[in-house]
Each structure stands twice: as structure tokens, then as C-alpha cells.
Amino acid sequence: MESNQWSSPTEFWDLPPFFTIQPTDATREKQLSLWLQVVCHYCRAQRQYFIDISERMADSAPFHNAKAKRKLTLDGLRKICSYMVQHGHGVWMDEGQNRMAVFWRKPQEWAAAIYRWASDSGHLNSVETLFSLREGDDTRDQDFHGLPHEILLIALQALEGQGKAQIFRGSSSDHDGVKFFSQAA
Amino acid sequence: MRRGVGAARFAREKERDTRFEAVASQLTATRVAQAREHFDSFRLKLQEFALKHRDRINKDPVFRQKFCEMCAAIGVDPLISSRGFWSRLLGVGNFYSELGVQVLTICMATRPQNGGILELSECCHRVRRLRGNLAPPIDEGDIERAIERVAVLGHGGITVMKRRGKTTILSLPDELNPDQTIVLDLAHEKGHVSCRQLNEAFAWTKERSMAVLMVFLREGLVWVDTQVTAEEGGEALYWFPSLALSRLEEDDE
Numbered sequence: 001m002e003s004n005q006w007s008s009p010t011e012f013w014d015l016p017p018f019f020t021i022q023p024t025d026a027t028r029e030k031q032l033s034l035w036l037q038v039v040c041h042y043c044r045a046q047r048q049y050f051i052d053i054s055e056r057m058a059d060s061a062p063f064h065n066a067k068a069k070r071k072l073t074l075d076g077l078r079k080i081c082s083y084m085v086q087h088g089h090g091v092w093m094d095e096g097q098n099r100m101a102v103f104w105r106k107p108q109e110w111a112a113a114i115y116r117w118a119s120d121s122g123h124l125n126s127v128e129t130l131f132s133l134r135e136g137d138d139t140r141d142q143d144f145h146g147l148p149h150e151i152l153l154i155a156l157q158a159l160e161g162q163g164k165a166q167i168f169r170g171s172s173s174d175h176d177g178v179k180f181f182s183q184a185a
Numbered sequence: 186m187r188r189g190v191g192a193a194r195f196a197r198e199k200e201r202d203t204r205f206e207a208v209a210s211q212l213t214a215t216r217v218a219q220a221r222e223h224f225d226s227f228r229l230k231l232q233e234f235a236l237k238h239r240d241r242i243n244k245d246p247v248f249r250q251k252f253c254e255m256c257a258a259i260g261v262d263p264l265i266s267s268r269g270f271w272s273r274l275l276g277v278g279n280f281y282s283e284l285g286v287q288v289l290t291i292c293m294a295t296r297p298q299n300g301g302i303l304e305l306s307e308c309c310h311r312v313r314r315l316r317g318n319l320a321p322p323i324d325e326g327d328i329e330r331a332i333e334r335v336a337v338l339g340h341g342g343i344t345v346m347k348r349r350g351k352t353t354i355l356s357l358p359d360e361l362n363p364d365q366t367i368v369l370d371l372a373h374e375k376g377h378v379s380c381r382q383l384n385e386a387f388a389w390t391k392e393r394s395m396a397v398l399m400v401f402l403r404e405g406l407v408w409v410d411t412q413v414t415a416e417e418g419g420e421a422l423y424w425f426p427s428l429a430l431s432r433l434e435e436d437d438e
Contacts, residue, residue: 011433015408015433016424017422017426020409020410022409023409024402026297026405027298027408029297031298034298070412
């Protein structure tokens with residue numbers, strides 16, 4: 001998918017100062033909340049799951065707007081990611097905070113979607129591998145199909161926390177499994 | 186023979202004056218009565234007209250504007266006259282009160298991003314979205330009239346600014362001082378200003394320009410842009426989002 005097919009959910013993306021992190025608190029808060037929408041919207045459209053704090057990232061959409069001739073600085077990129085993490089739309093993947101997993105759906109939403117699928121398609125009380133959830137034919141028409149292992153795991157952990165599933169660690173990540181429990185009403 | 190000298194003449198003249206006065210006051214009374222009659226019949230006609238075209242007044246912005254213009258020309262304000270007479274008759278008064286509240290709501294809601302400066306066309310667009318497709322259509326004239334209605338709420342309310350062919354709605358906590366007003370005025374041209382632009386336009390020192398711009402920045406009226414390319418002048422630009430966005434839309438059209 002080409003990035004030029006994407007159109008921003010906010011007109012502010014076309015505004016040059018949108019790419020300068022604003023010094024005034026209230027304005028910056030608004031700006032970052034708009035950026036959160038932009039990033040989630042873009043990543044969802046492009047099926048992009050990670051953002052690196054790198055020049056390469058800052059040079060590409062949605063952080064670079066060729067028409068407005070503006071791009072984010074690395075510092076700006078980092079501030080947006082921090083804001084997303086803070087609001088539950090991302091999680092840092094490394095200690096140094098240079099790579100963020102994007103939750104264009106929050107983990108609880110992924111969890112709910114996965115559980116709904118398991119329950120609707122008769123996969124309760126049996127063990128599935130995470131690999132089959134991500135890549136299997138049974139989930140091809142699901143929004144969570146193709147979700148990276150790391151994010152899938154976070155979603156399933158949310159289900160585990162609700163007592164709706166249990167995760168089994170395999171010898172490699174592809175062999176990790178999960179068992180969905182039917183819920184007593 | 187000398188005529189009309191003495192007491193008899195005074196008496197005659199006095200009598201004549203009295204008669205004149207009587208005739209004059211009779212005439213005046215007649216005219217007032219006639220005027221009142223005209224006014225009554227006119228009011229009746231206007232009522233009949235309003236009732237007959239009630240649906241169109243409420244639904245058709247162009248027709249409504251003409252109706253308001255007609256009323257204004259003859260000094261009748263359909264919005265406030267007769268203690269709700271028109272609103273009972275038409276619901277027109279409610280129409281503008283309701284619209285005024287919607288305009289205020291939008292001004293408040295968009296203030297974090299535009300600092301209280303909103304282009305009329307953008308406001309109209311947002312009001313339409315807020316009201317949904319099923320509501321009777323409204324136009325920019327309706328919004329201006331609604332703002333006039335809520336403007337009576339007084340200081341700290343909203344005002345309309347017309348500059349360079351554009352109409353802007355200001356909902357600012359404080360009134361603008363003269364320096365701030367002319368900067369905002371200049372901003373209607375490009376949607377942004379810089380120290381150099383202000384220097385070229387008003388021969389201001391950098392200090393004077395920055396004093397205004399820093400207040401605007403702090404109050405959220407402008408967004409600063411520090412990535413200005415050399416061709417664009419290289420120095421920081423201060424953007425008024427709503428003014429700039431309406432320009433971008435025009436460029437796209």
C-alpha cells in the first residue's frame with residue numbers, strides 16, 4: 001500500500017506548525033492528541049505495528065509531510081510516542097525507548113475481538129498456537145490476523161488477567177499456545 | 186377706515202388661532218389613526234406572510250435571510266419583538282437561540298486548537314456537522330445573526346471581525362489591544378505572521394512584535410513553526426490555525 005493513498009483524519013496534518021512541538025501546554029496537549037489520532041489512523045491503514053525513533057521513521061509518513069515541507073524532529077517523534085504510551089496506545093519494546101509497539105486498537109480491544117472469535121468459531125476449551133491465530137486460515141478475515149507476536153501476546157495476557165484464557169510457553173515463540181475458557185454466565 | 190383695530194381684532198384673531206389649532210390637532214389625530222391603521226394592517230400582513238411561509242422561513246436559508254432583511258428594513262426584529270410573539274408564531278426566535286448555543290459550543294470546543302479564532306466558514310461547516318443532516322439547513326448569515334443574539338450576553342462573549350473579505354468569529358477571554366488587533370488583521374492575509382512581516386507592515390521593532398506574538402502563543406491563538414525553509418524566509422512563523430486552514434482549503438479548490 002502506498003502512503004500517498006492515505007489521507008489524514010485531521011486537517012491539522014497539512015498545517016506546517018503541526019510538525020513543531022508546541023511550547024504552550026494546552027496547545028501541545030491538543031496537538032499530541034491529534035498526533036495520536038494521526039498515528040493510529042495511519043498505522044491501521046498501513047497495517048504498521050511498530051514505530052522506531054529514527055531519522056528514517058521521521059522522514060516517512062505520517063511524520064513527514066512533503067506537501068507542507070515539514071517533518072518531525074526525533075525529539076518530536078519521541079514526545080508523540082511517549083504520549084501514546086501514556087494513553088495506552090503504545091508500549092515501549094526496549095529499555096532505551098527507541099522502539100514502540102503501536103496499539104491502534106488497545107490491547108483490551110484486541111483481547112475482546114480475539115475472545116469473540118474464539119467463542120463464535122468454537123475454539124473455546126481447546127489449545128491454539130499463537131502462530132495459528134496470527135497466520136492461520138481460520139483467522140484470515142479477522143482484524144487481528146497478522147498481528148505481530150509481541151502485540152498478540154500482550155492482548156492474550158489481558159485475556160489471561162480476566163480469567164478467560166491461559167498462555168502456554170512453547171520452545172519458541174511460534175510454539176506458544178493459548179487455551180480459551182468458556183465463561184460461566 | 187381702519188379695519189380690525191382694537192379689542193375686536195384681538196378677539197377675532199384669537200378665535201381664528203383656536204380654530205386653526207383645532208383643525209391641526211384633528212388632522213394630526215387623523216394621521217396618527219391612519220398610521221396606526223396602516224401599522225396594524227401591516228403587522229397583520231406580516232403575520233399572515235410569516236405564518237404562510239413558516240416552513241420556508243425555517244427551512245430555507247436564502248428565504249430566511251430575505252425575510253430577516255425585510256423585517257430589518259422596516260424596523261421589526263422578528264427575533265425579539267412582542268415578547269416571543271414571533272417565536273410562538275414561527276419558532277424563529279428559538280431557532281436563533283438554539284443556533285447561538287451551538288455556535289458557542291463549537292467556539293469552546295475548538296478553542297484548545299485555535300485559541301478562540303474561528304473562521305465563519307469553518308464554524309458554519311462544523312455547525313452543520315453538529316446539527317446533522319436532518320436539521321433544516323443553515324448558512325453563514327444565520328450564524329452571524331445568531332452571534333448578534335448571543336452578543337447581548339456582553340463582555341467576554343463572542344464578536345465578529347470582518348477583514349480582507351473574510352469573516353472571523355472571535356471568542357476571546359479579553360478584548361484585543363490595538364497592537365494585537367492589527368496583527369490579527371494582517372494575519373487574515375496569509376494565515377501566519379512573522380517578525381519580519383510585522384516589521385515590513387508596521388515598522389515595528391522585534392521587541393514590539395515579539396511582545397504581541399508571545400501573548401498570542403501563550404493564549405493559544407497561534408501555533409509556532411520553527412522549521413521554516415530559507416525560501417519561506419527562514420524565521421519562525423506564527424500560524425493562526427483556523428485562518429490558515431481556510432486558506433489551505435481555498436488553495437485546494
